[in-house]
Amino acid sequence: MKSRIWITSLFASILIIGGCSSSKSEPDDNMDHSNMSHDDMKMEEADSQTENGHMSHTNPLALTDSIGENELALPALLEPEKEKGNVYNIVAQKGTVEFFDGYQTETLGYNGSFLGPVIRVNRGDTVKFRTVNDLSEETTFHWHGLDLPGEGDGGPHKSIKPGKSEIVEFTVDQQAATLWFHPHPEGKTSEQFYKGLAGLIYVEDENSKNLGLPSDYGVNDIPLIFQDRQFDGGKQLNYQRFKNDDGTIGDTLLVNGTLNPKLTISKEKVRLRLLNGSNARNYTFKLNTGDSFEQIATDGGFLNTPETMNEITLTPGERAEVIVDFSKYDATSNVALINEDNTILLPFKINEVGTETSDMPQNMNDFAVTDEERSLPVSKKLELFGMGNMVTINGKRFDMNRIDFTQKQSETEIWEIYNKPDMMGGMVHPFHIHGTQFKIVSIDGKEPPVNEQGWKDTIAIEPGETFKLAIKFNNKGIYMYHCHILEHEDNGMMGQVLVE
Numbered sequence: 001m002k003s004r005i006w007i008t009s010l011f012a013s014i015l016i017i018g019g020c021s022s023s024k025s026e027p028d029d030n031m032d033h034s035n036m037s038h039d040d041m042k043m044e045e046a047d048s049q050t051e052n053g054h055m056s057h058t059n060p061l062a063l064t065d066s067i068g069e070n071e072l073a074l075p076a077l078l079e080p081e082k083e084k085g086n087v088y089n090i091v092a093q094k095g096t097v098e099f100f101d102g103y104q105t106e107t108l109g110y111n112g113s114f115l116g117p118v119i120r121v122n123r124g125d126t127v128k129f130r131t132v133n134d135l136s137e138e139t140t141f142h143w144h145g146l147d148l149p150g151e152g153d154g155g156p157h158k159s160i161k162p163g164k165s166e167i168v169e170f171t172v173d174q175q176a177a178t179l180w181f182h183p184h185p186e187g188k189t190s191e192q193f194y195k196g197l198a199g200l201i202y203v204e205d206e207n208s209k210n211l212g213l214p215s216d217y218g219v220n221d222i223p224l225i226f227q228d229r230q231f232d233g234g235k236q237l238n239y240q241r242f243k244n245d246d247g248t249i250g251d252t253l254l255v256n257g258t259l260n261p262k263l264t265i266s267k268e269k270v271r272l273r274l275l276n277g278s279n280a281r282n283y284t285f286k287l288n289t290g291d292s293f294e295q296i297a298t299d300g301g302f303l304n305t306p307e308t309m310n311e312i313t314l315t316p317g318e319r320a321e322v323i324v325d326f327s328k329y330d331a332t333s334n335v336a337l338i339n340e341d342n343t344i345l346l347p348f349k350i351n352e353v354g355t356e357t358s359d360m361p362q363n364m365n366d367f368a369v370t371d372e373e374r375s376l377p378v379s380k381k382l383e384l385f386g387m388g389n390m391v392t393i394n395g396k397r398f399d400m401n402r403i404d405f406t407q408k409q410s411e412t413e414i415w416e417i418y419n420k421p422d423m424m425g426g427m428v429h430p431f432h433i434h435g436t437q438f439k440i441v442s443i444d445g446k447e448p449p450v451n452e453q454g455w456k457d458t459i460a461i462e463p464g465e466t467f468k469l470a471i472k473f474n475n476k477g478i479y480m481y482h483c484h485i486l487e488h489e490d491n492g493m494m495g496q497v498l499v500e
């Protein structure tokens, strides 16, 4: 195991985002400010590719390759102010980022210009999140995957006015996982998110500290937030222009807010914490070498044992942790994380040094769907349906004043969720439930794949598929469940469950 001692010098050369510092790119030689700009032409192309929304996901607007000219930005680690009682200060604010040379892009971020810090909490700690809205519009702070009282969950009921702040206090009581946070205001989630409001939460516990997994933040334990965006001719994140009811996708990849990123790492085992932080795009991550890697965690915790994978698909909101063994490569190797269509997402530059070569742990968790859970009857049925901006759950759009379901605190129920196809076939809906981690009991009556036999809070439901989930809420309050294609959420593919 590598020492966990914080070696600040190692970080001196790494861009820190606090938020996120700017990352630069060469100016676009083809920039044309005449009436029909290059950008407009590109958009026409994009429009023609996306005018049929159902096509937009089976054949989405292509992402451009990362040419790897900028070192990946790393979010700052936000540790608590202990003397004040484990307070974490999180400010939603406006900023600008120079993604492209000579262009100031207006952005939103937490504690910085774009994205936010990694909030690191320990199981058992009572913590306070002091959330501040420095935007010029209302927002909320939602903790995706955190198990906490509905009061603090930051759904659309918990809107914070500009200039106001709020304290969320709770005791961390769930296993180690990579979670995240983002805004959730009614009807405005997509736009605030598109402009940069999102960050990670790491829950650590005794298990995660003792497994011997790579855990040197920024050295061999790397957060990776994948987002596709479209920039207009003035290099702005002009959401209203690019908005698509079937899910807004872009041709430009940002990883941790870095355009054309590369990641310099040592010749050792490296843990990558992957978050699909896009509004709507799905990614299938694989290595260009064809080599496999080990998946160690799902959304909400470790798998029981590492699972060897050749690729992993993540829909918006989903996470996975993987270990890639870079010790078999060297400085001359051409290694990159690529997408299903071979788009280069993140090229790696490999240094010769590196010490993390310890064997993979074999017993990481004790996750199981119990016989009792398998014998429970279905008590809640949900049918997802979407056609353009008409998106519903059980035929209804979201209504803040309607409670759709109730459930008793600490009682396990079986939810059955069906994605009803439409005439065109339909779309994959990433379905997310707030305030808890759940278990997949079955998919169309069959066991889920091994790498989904772990705690989940977001699942990719294909058209025609039926998932059975075992769900227990440990806290009380009102929680949202919704599609994590954020335009579907904003258009009403969302409901609420009251836990009492």
Ligand SMILES: [Cu+2]
Pocket (backbone or CB within 6 Å): 386, 428, 429, 430, 483, 484, 485, 488, 493
């Ligand atoms: Cu959806």
